[in-house]
Amino acid sequence: MKKSIISVAVLCAASLIFAGCGGSSPASETTAQSAPETTAQSAPVSESVTESEKKEGTAEKSDSPKKAIAVYFSRVGNTEFPENVDVVSSASLQTDGSSVKGNAQLIAEWIAGEAGCDTFEIVSEESYPADYDQTVEQAKNEQNENFRPTLKTVLENPGQYDDIYLAFPNWWGDLPMPVYSFFDTYDFSGKTIKVFITHEGSHFSNTIDTIRNLEPEAEIIEGLDIRGESVKDEELNIRTWVQENR
Numbered sequence: 001m002k003k004s005i006i007s008v009a010v011l012c013a014a015s016l017i018f019a020g021c022g023g024s025s026p027a028s029e030t031t032a033q034s035a036p037e038t039t040a041q042s043a044p045v046s047e048s049v050t051e052s053e054k055k056e057g058t059a060e061k062s063d064s065p066k067k068a069i070a071v072y073f074s075r076v077g078n079t080e081f082p083e084n085v086d087v088v089s090s091a092s093l094q095t096d097g098s099s100v101k102g103n104a105q106l107i108a109e110w111i112a113g114e115a116g117c118d119t120f121e122i123v124s125e126e127s128y129p130a131d132y133d134q135t136v137e138q139a140k141n142e143q144n145e146n147f148r149p150t151l152k153t154v155l156e157n158p159g160q161y162d163d164i165y166l167a168f169p170n171w172w173g174d175l176p177m178p179v180y181s182f183f184d185t186y187d188f189s190g191k192t193i194k195v196f197i198t199h200e201g202s203h204f205s206n207t208i209d210t211i212r213n214l215e216p217e218a219e220i221i222e223g224l225d226i227r228g229e230s231v232k233d234e235e236l237n238i239r240t241w242v243q244e245n246r
């Protein structure tokens with residue numbers, strides 16, 4: 001009972017926070033700049049993941065230097081924005097001058113730069129609505145239904161990685177459901193998962209425990225929680241964390 005009151009309070013607080021500082025008015029997101037472009041090294045989908053390929057990636061450790069991958073999910077790469085989306089007044093969108101990027105995407109790119117590894121983007125087959133509020137609503141419904149979106153990107157040969165850096169946004173105090181799909185698909189037993197979350201006030205919520213439940217045989221390390229609003233000020237912090245935790 002106490003727990004549910006706290007949960008409701010946390011969710012309410014989160015809603016208030018990101019309604020206020022997630023700040024992106026839906027209308028404002030439909031007005032300027034170019035379509036998103038990602039630098040993700042995710043393999044294009046040639047075929048869907050079959051049952052036999054599910055939970056791919058069981059422990060394959062070797063004596064060679066640790067191999068890492070920076071995996072991320074961002075709203076940007078999972079949304080078809082209209083041409084010229086307005087990144088200036090859209091709090092959760094970032095631009096490097098030439099393309100629109102998500103907060104978790106930026107985090108993953110800095111991690112990859114520091115760790116000297118590739119990135120992989122988790123992309124759902126079905127895009128989320130360009131309208132921010134509609135995405136918020138859809139994400140809530142998906143969560144209520146424990147829905148697992150089909151993914152359209154495939155992580156090739158997951159067993160080769162020792163360290164999985166994972167960056168994603170806090171969605172309703174939880175992982176976005178495509179990140180659950182990702183964990184349903186691959187088995188990271190024996191691997192190390194270093195978790196980075198971006199949010200507008202809820203920090204990690206219970207996501208670390210959730211990932212521990214989803215990957216009980218992996219070592220889960222709490223990385224950094226980064227406020228979306230100030231992600232651009234955190235590059236050095238993120239790079240330093242990676243250097244100190246390799």
Ligand SMILES: Cc1cc2nc3c(=O)[nH]c(=O)nc-3n(C[C@H](O)[C@H](O)[C@H](O)COP(=O)(O)O)c2cc1C
Binds near residue numbers: 015074091170203227
């Ligand atoms: C569907 C949805 C739900 C969200 N829920 C929360 C939340 O519960 N708590 C919070 O602090 N921020 C919440 N946010 C804000 C995002 O976590 C934040 O803007 C994040 O930096 C976006 O990262 P991205 O650009 O990689 O998608 C939510 C955003 C969306 C779109």
